[in-house]
Amino acid sequence: MVRCCKILGDANKGEIAMLTRAKLDRALGAVPTPKELVEFMVTLATPPKDHCRVLEPACGDCPFLEAFAERYGHHHEFVGIDIDPEAVYRAKARVPFATILEGDFLLWQPSERFDIVIGNPPYGIIGDESHYPIHTLRERKVIYKQRFHTWHGKFNIYGAFIEHAINLLKPDGKLVFVVPASWLVLDDFSKLRLFLAHTGRLAVYYVGKVFQRRNVSCVVIVLEKSGKGMNLYDGEKLIVSKPDYKGELIRFETPQALEFERGGIALGHLFDIHFAARSPEIRAHPQVSTEPQRGLVPVLTGRNLKPGWIDYEHCYSGFWMPKEAAPTLRFFYGFPHIVVGHTKGTRVVAALDERCYPWREEFHLVPKECNLDLQAIVWHLNSEPMQAYVRTLYRDFVPHLTLTMLKRVPIPHDLVSRNEMPKLPLEG
């Protein structure tokens, strides 16, 4: 097997030297872009003038520069940059008319800006190998965090690529990137959405799972620095147009989905939503056992949660504890409450935990001060119109139901029995 040499200066050099080609590709988020997608994106990158400076960051072997030159001519000025010397070597052979640089795009400060930036940046959270894909760059994370204003929460390397690429555009320049759809709805990208809203006119083309063997749903973003507003397309069909876009979640807001949402009170107004206790806490609890014993009940996980009922028999967590001790982990294990699935895809799966068991996963709903018909709410949450609502708005942007999505789920007024319950406006 080929061993890869040091490619990142002194950062993580021991580790890099030991990585095989396949592992290095994974650690650098190297995934080739399908030809049809490259062609589609190049059609969106029409040069605004006769002679443009065109950049492909994270260029790999430069499929975008090659396709751009074939479509619009070789007379433009082409630059590619990649951190991987082998990719740079291949790119120089494939696009000899371009200037190809070896280096970290996120730390690169060219003296001249670009008319067009086009490409497919790496994707992944930067962190330790045990948990996160982009581990070769983890020692640079501190510098990236300082440098990129949109960095928030765990973020993702593709967010930093978007910010840097936009900052390298000329005042009337255009960015065309394919990236995961997660930034449309996750809180970690709220600063990025705000930045995009304030920077120019945004067009988002949903293209779905375009990368073979990668279970990641993607969008093509086109950001034109001169202009404002946001258009969301399904493929090439315009679905949502917001001339006054301010950085809110980007969703497939069809009239039916919005009508359904406005027809009830947002769940977040009726319930406090909590996460379950985490494994380390459970493991450290003095009354928790890793063996089944008389008098102990299983600590439940998402696999125990079914639409409308709970499997109290099987133990998937590997932990057991006395039921009476459950509230010492989380107070809300001490009374019947609604549990909603977190990791079951973009759908709502809910059940009422009437036996008050301990949990290691899922969302737990604690009613605020009002009388609620919990069984009827569970039925409503599992209903087909509810599934259609979340599927329409959020598709497969992320592989799970988020807290933000759950908070906005509408509960019909007739399931809230207290008359004085205020009809609160929905956000966004």
Ligand SMILES: C[S@@+](CC[C@H](N)C(=O)[O-])C[C@H]1O[C@@H](n2cnc3c(N)ncnc32)[C@H](O)[C@@H]1O
């Ligand atoms: C998703 S691939 C895209 C390759 C090519 N543009 C394509 O579309 O086929 C991402 C590329 O990013 C490069 N890369 C990862 N981190 C980088 C960084 N910080 N600076 C520059 N290139 C980087 C990898 O070496 C890899 O070639």
